[in-house]
Amino acid sequence: MIEKGGVYTIVRGTSARHDGTVAEEFVRVWVVDDQASFRRATAATLDAMDDFVMAGECETGESAVELIRDGDADIVLMDIHMPGMGGIEAARQIHAAQPDLMVVLMSTYDLEDISADAAECGASAYLHKEHLSPDLLSRIWRAGG
Amino acid sequence: MASRRLRVPTAVGSVPEWRAPKILLLAAFRSSAWLGHDLIHRFRAERFEVFLGGHLALWASAAIVLPLLEYTWVLRSPWFLAFCAVGVAQCVVLVIALYLARHNRFQQSITLVCIGNWVSALLVTFISPPLLPAMALLAMVPVVFAEPYIRWQRGLALTVITGVCVLVMTLVARFTQVADVVDQAPRWIETAFIVVAVPFNALHVMVIVWNNAAALRTSESQLAERAAELAASRTRLITAADEERRRLERDLHDGAQQHLVALSVIIQLARNADRDRAQPLLTEASDLVETAVAEIRRLAHGIYPPLLVSGGLSEALPTLAARASVPVHLDLNGLGRYPPSTEAALYYCCSEALQNAAKHGGPATTVMVAAHAHEQTLNLTISDTGRGFDSATMGVGLTNMTDRLSAIGGQLVIETGPGQGTRITATVDATGQLADSAVIDGSGS
Numbered sequence: 001m002i003e004k005g006g007v008y009t010i011v012r013g014t015s016a017r018h019d020g021t022v023a024e025e026f027v028r029v030w031v032v033d034d035q036a037s038f039r040r041a042t043a044a045t046l047d048a049m050d051d052f053v054m055a056g057e058c059e060t061g062e063s064a065v066e067l068i069r070d071g072d073a074d075i076v077l078m079d080i081h082m083p084g085m086g087g088i089e090a091a092r093q094i095h096a097a098q099p100d101l102m103v104v105l106m107s108t109y110d111l112e113d114i115s116a117d118a119a120e121c122g123a124s125a126y127l128h129k130e131h132l133s134p135d136l137l138s139r140i141w142r143a144g145g
Numbered sequence: 146m147a148s149r150r151l152r153v154p155t156a157v158g159s160v161p162e163w164r165a166p167k168i169l170l171l172a173a174f175r176s177s178a179w180l181g182h183d184l185i186h187r188f189r190a191e192r193f194e195v196f197l198g199g200h201l202a203l204w205a206s207a208a209i210v211l212p213l214l215e216y217t218w219v220l221r222s223p224w225f226l227a228f229c230a231v232g233v234a235q236c237v238v239l240v241i242a243l244y245l246a247r248h249n250r251f252q253q254s255i256t257l258v259c260i261g262n263w264v265s266a267l268l269v270t271f272i273s274p275p276l277l278p279a280m281a282l283l284a285m286v287p288v289v290f291a292e293p294y295i296r297w298q299r300g301l302a303l304t305v306i307t308g309v310c311v312l313v314m315t316l317v318a319r320f321t322q323v324a325d326v327v328d329q330a331p332r333w334i335e336t337a338f339i340v341v342a343v344p345f346n347a348l349h350v351m352v353i354v355w356n357n358a359a360a361l362r363t364s365e366s367q368l369a370e371r372a373a374e375l376a377a378s379r380t381r382l383i384t385a386a387d388e389e390r391r392r393l394e395r396d397l398h399d400g401a402q403q404h405l406v407a408l409s410v411i412i413q414l415a416r417n418a419d420r421d422r423a424q425p426l427l428t429e430a431s432d433l434v435e436t437a438v439a440e441i442r443r444l445a446h447g448i449y450p451p452l453l454v455s456g457g458l459s460e461a462l463p464t465l466a467a468r469a470s471v472p473v474h475l476d477l478n479g480l481g482r483y484p485p486s487t488e489a490a491l492y493y494c495c496s497e498a499l500q501n502a503a504k505h506g507g508p509a510t511t512v513m514v515a516a517h518a519h520e521q522t523l524n525l526t527i528s529d530t531g532r533g534f535d536s537a538t539m540g541v542g543l544t545n546m547t548d549r550l551s552a553i554g555g556q557l558v559i560e561t562g563p564g565q566g567t568r569i570t571a572t573v574d575a576t577g578q579l580a581d582s583a584v585i586d587g588s589g590s
Contacts, residue, residue: 037404037433038407038410041407041408041410042410044410044426045414048414048417108406109398130406130409133417
């Protein structure tokens with residue numbers, strides 16, 4: 001895992017390849033977080049970006065697995081600590097169903113405090129929530145390609 | 146009102162069964178009002194009074210009633226009257242000793258009984274030297290019994306004096322000229338007395354020794370039970386403390402921290418945005434700050450209510466009642482200030498009971514919180530008109546309340562049943578009540 005300004009690359013996205021042509025179309029971001037305040041912050045961040053758009057949002061891992069269909073989104077920002085299934089299990093199921101979809105795990109904890117399962121659930125990166133910014137989202141997206 | 150539907154608890158009902166040696170399970174002593182409710186003290190007092198009562202009965206029957214009967218029916222000898230006079234004197238001494246024991250003056254009582262017994266045994270031996278074996282055993286009885294009630298120095302002194310007394314009695318019996326009246330008395334009376342009194346007194350001494358040993362065993366098993374209960378309660382308290390820390394961590398993480406993280410993201414955005422786009426972001430940031438502050442205030446209040454520090458229970462409980470989601474009637478007359486641990490434990494009990502009433506009581510539940518401060522104890526009663534529950538299915542919350550109270554030396558009585566409402570009575574020691582001037586004003590900004 002390599003630290004890059006708040007992004008921890010967990011898995012080099014061998015399977016989560018995309019064509020990288022960000023200039024031609026919008027990158028659709030789906031946010032899964034039980035905290036409304038952070039969903040609002042993400043929406044504001046995406047609003048400040050020209051080439052990223054909000055594809056949708058939901059509050060639990062279960063609803064994420066159910067709602068995010070093939071082709072709905074390019075990146076899923078997944079909170080780890082949510083009631084019910086939790087983000088890691090949701091990421092595993094989404095990754096199993098849609099290997100091309102980039103899943104980014106997030107939380108307010110440091111990486112050391114995150115369960116080791118996070119590294120093996122198919123997520124492409126771990127993002128400390130307070131570092132979320134337009135620049136960082138772009139870098140994560142580019143690193144995935 | 147809630148309390149109409151509920152039985153009033155008796156304080157003693159909550160006390161676990163006291164397993165005392167059989168002799169002490171006399172109902173008369175159990176229910177006696179002039180003995181306190183401190184079980185260990187009561188146990189000692191009861192044993193002492195049983196001993197003194199028995200000793201009095203022994204002297205009265207053997208040294209007053211029996212000689213008088215013999216004087217009346219068998220032989221009109223002054224020997225019996227002398228015997229009787231010693232018996233009366235000794236009985237007076239024992240009555241005074243009983244009076245002293247009832248006023249918890251065990252040291253004086255036992256010393257008086259010892260002195261009385263030595264003198265009486267000496268006099269009886271002097272009057273009738275053949276009674277020496279019975280009298281020697283009788284002289285030992287009080288000092289054998291005294292051990293748990295006196296300091297060891299006095300116990301040693303009494304033992305030595307008893308030894309000297311027995312020695313003197315032996316010398317008296319050996320060298321005193323037997324009076325004619327004694328010689329003239331029928332031998333069978335003397336023989337009968339010795340044959341009955343010696344084994345009886347020997348048995349008496351053994352019963353006392355056995356009784357002391359049984360009391361020791363009972364105390365030991367009580368201590369062991371108490372220690373086991375303390376260990377279990379300590380484990381539960383630690384678990385509860387860990388649970389509380391975990392809850393705090395979750396509250397901080399899911400509450401204030403999330404708002405602050407979102408705030409940090411938005412402020413970062415606002416810094417990089419142009420003027421027009423920054424304005425709505427700052428409005429959003431301002432909302433988040435307010436939410437975070439409110440969240441932290443709520444959390445801090447949950448950890449330790451500020452009013453409890455500054456104003457005590459009489460100020461904190463009304464606020465707690467006002468925030469409860471069920472109607473609460475308060476009767477808090479006469480509440481003073483108590484040590485912080487006492488106030489916190491009672492506040493916690495009240496808070497937990499109100500939460501339980503709101504959560505499980507059902508619709509139209511009302512709660513009555515009443516505090517009664519006595520000289521020695523403080524009672525806080527929380528009764529609700531809710532559904533009640535089967536007392537065998539006590540939840541973690543109620544166990545925590547019990548543990549928390551027992552940690553400060555208090556007691557919790559829970560009375561409930563399906564359809565009967567719930568009545569929780571917390572009783573704590575109020576002797577540590579703080580004078581108003583001693584209360585540290587902990588109110589901060």
